Amino acid sequence: MAIIPQMNLFSWTEIEELGDLDRLRLVIEYLPDDKLMRTLEKERKNGRDDYPIRVVWNTILAGVVFEHKSIESLIRELNRNAQLRWLCGIENGKVPPSYVYSRFMKKLIDNEDEIEAIFLTLVEQISEVLPDFGKSLAIDGKAIPSFANRKNKNEKEDGRRDTDADHGVKSYRGKREDGSTWEKIVRWFGYKLHLVVDAVYELPVFFSVTKASVPDINEAHKLLEKMKEKKQPALLENAETMAGDKGYDDTKFIANLWDDHGIKPVIDIRNMWKDGESTRLLGDYENITHNYKGNVYCHCPVTGKQQEMANGGFEKDRDTLKKLCPAKQYGVSCEGMTDCPVAQGIRIKLEEDRRIFTPIDRASYKWETEYNKRTAVERVNSRLDVSFGFENHTIRGLDKMKVRCGLALCIMLAMALGRIKENQPEKIRSLVS
Numbered sequence: 266m267a268i269i270p271q272m273n274l275f276s277w278t279e280i281e282e283l284g285d286l287d288r289l290r291l292v293i294e295y296l297p298d299d300k301l302m303r304t305l306e307k308e309r310k311n312g313r314d315d316y317p318i319r320v321v322w323n324t325i326l327a328g329v330v331f332e333h334k335s336i337e338s339l340i341r342e343l344n345r346n347a348q349l350r351w352l353c354g355i356e357n358g359k360v361p362p363s364y365v366y367s368r369f370m371k372k373l374i375d376n377e378d379e380i381e382a383i384f385l386t387l388v389e390q391i392s393e394v395l396p397d398f399g400k401s402l403a404i405d406g407k408a409i410p411s412f413a414n415r416k417n418k419n420e421k422e423d424g425r426r427d428t429d430a431d432h433g434v435k436s437y438r439g440k441r442e443d444g445s446t447w448e449k450i451v452r453w454f455g456y457k458l459h460l461v462v463d464a465v466y467e468l469p470v471f472f473s474v475t476k477a478s479v480p481d482i483n484e485a486h487k488l489l490e491k492m493k494e495k496k497q498p499a500l501l502e503n504a505e506t507m508a509g510d511k512g513y514d515d516t517k518f519i520a521n522l523w524d525d526h527g528i529k530p531v532i533d534i535r536n537m538w539k540d541g542e543s544t545r546l547l548g549d550y551e552n553i554t555h556n557y558k559g560n561v562y563c564h565c566p567v568t569g570k571q572q573e574m575a576n577g578g579f580e581k582d583r584d585t586l587k588k589l590c591p592a593k594q595y596g597v598s599c600e601g602m603t604d605c606p607v608a609q610g611i612r613i614k615l616e617e618d619r620r621i622f623t624p625i626d627r628a629s630y631k632w633e634t635e636y637n638k639r640t641a642v643e644r645v646n647s648r649l650d651v652s653f654g655f656e657n658h659t660i661r662g663l664d665k666m667k668v669r670c671g672l673a674l675c676i677m678l679a680m681a682l683g684r685i686k687e688n689q690p691e692k693i694r695s696l697v698s
Contacts, residue, residue: 286352289330291683292676293323293352297386301379305372316361321369323353324361329672332654336366374664380671385496387678388470392500394685399500401464401635402507402528404488405642406481407649408433409474409666411455412659429663430455433477435512453477456666459484461492462645464508464638467694468681469645469674470500474667481512489521504528506625508639511535520619529624531635534558537620548617553607559627561588561613567601576629577610585612586626648694649673 305318327349328339343350343360350358373380392398413427437449457479461471471492475484492501507522508531522528536557538545544554544562552564554571561574575594577587589610592599602608615622625632650656653673660669684692 286348288680289327289349289352291687292326292330292679295683295686296326296383296675296679297390298322298383301376301383304376304379308372316359316365317354320354321361321365324355325366325369325373325672326676327353329653329669329676332652334654334657335659336363339366370665370668373668377664377667377671380668380675384469384472384671384675384678387675387682388497388500391468391678391682391685392503394682395466398466398468399463399470399503400505401638402461402470402504403464403639403642404459404461404485404507404509404513405639405646406435406484406512407458407460407642407646408435408451408453408477409456409458409655409670410453412661413454415454427455427661429476430661431476431478433457456663457481457484458646458649458670459488460642460645461488461507462642464506464641466681467641467644468678471497472670472674474663474670476663482515482518485509485513485515485518486521489518489526493526501526501528506531506635506638508636509533510639514620516619519623523615523624529635531623531625531632531639533636534620534627547611547613550607550611552605553611555621557621559621559623561611561628563591563605563607565599565601566604566606570599572597572599573628574611576626579624579626580612581624583612584615586615586622587612644694645677648677653677 302318302322305322309318324339324343327333327343328336331342333339333342340360340363343353343355344358347358350360388399411427411430413430432452432454435451437451438446440446455477457475457477459473459475459481460469462469471488473484473488473491489501492498504526506529511533513532514535519530519532522530534557538557544556547553547555547561552566553561553574554564555561562571563574564571572591574588575591577589579586587610590599590602590605590608591597592602593608599605613622615624621627623632625635649670653676655670655673658669660666680695681693684690684695
């Protein structure tokens with residue numbers, strides 16, 4: 266946490282408030298960066314201190330907060346804006362030149378772990394002031410195109426080429442109201458940001474950056490493992506649900522969430538059945554069928570009429586879903602109810618099919634409600650594009666991308682923490698004044 270420099274009374278008598286610079290004040294004041302600063306100052310040792318570590322760091326934060334696409338743009342703004350220079354701690358108008366930022370960025374890349382530590386500390390601090398933070402989680406991957414258009418044939422690293430990025434593809438499918446299907450395929454050259462966010466407060470809780478070709482589900486397994494090992498075990502213990510799209514429809518991942526962490530998976534499902542196969546018999550029952558989405562039907566033993574069974578909830582001690590007779594629950598007519606072998610309801614073990622049968626019944630309203638929270642990731646992604654410039658950037662290289670994503674997410678959390686502690690909870694998601 267940095268100490269804001271005191272304003273010179275005689276130089277700034279005409280200024281009553283910081284205005285838009287208050288966003289930067291929040292970040293500087295609430296970012297737990299002391300350890301990183303000490304590390305960088307220790308590495309400098311007795312070197313020249315024309316541009317103090319803290320000053321350069323504050324100006325870099327300013328560049329991220331105010332969406333400067335390049336160092337040159339940031340330098341021009343610092344030269345023009347005396348109030349911004351004051352807030353960053355620049356004395357005598359001595360703005361760092363571009364080569365200072367190039368060297369400083371290399372130092373940040375070498376200390377990438379410290380930036381991750383800042384992020385994790387912020388998550389912990391927000392958890393302390395928001396007790397329900399992290400209970401509802403959502404996961405998704407975000408495509409981040411490289412500043413380079415394609416892979417260069419010359420693999421020699423020179424600071425200009427992007428030798429780390431590769432090609433990624435993501436497809437989206439759905440059904441229109443008229444029943445026809447649609448498909449959208451997105452291709453890009455660059456990287457992928459894998460995000461776990463709080464689905465209620467719309468704030469990040471964990472992340473990783475990979476090449477674009479890394480599948481979402483592969484990285485999801487690694488994210489869970491990292492969180493479990495040493496990063497955020499307490500967060501996993503407090504989490505109740507995790508929502509994700511079809512990209513995370515994986516038996517092992519779904520089972521791991523519930524069996525190992527007690528987190529109820531709310532993952533959209535792909536149709537893996539053969540064409541034309543709409544339902545299957547359930548277990549050893551002769552008049553019970555189900556579809557791939559988890560809807561369970563009973564068939565009248567007299568007329569053969571099909572009715573969807575009612576949801577009876579989840580029995581945690583048995584790991585079973587309860588399904589109840591629709592005739593008894595809804596009052597519908599059923600001629601064979603007295604002879605029906607499942608008139609008293611049935612229990613479905615999750616192990617029947619871990620993808621289809623999950624602790625929150627896919628056929629329930631609760632599942633839809635929890636799944637709709639997944640859009641929180643999309644809104645976090647949108648803020649990264651709009652407020653942090655990832656839609657149009659000049660970043661090359663995986664290491665730089667990791668640092669840049671880490672800084673953006675740290676700033677997002679620091680600003681949210683500041684809003685909470687300064688009694689502005691309604692602005693927790695706001696990245697503008």
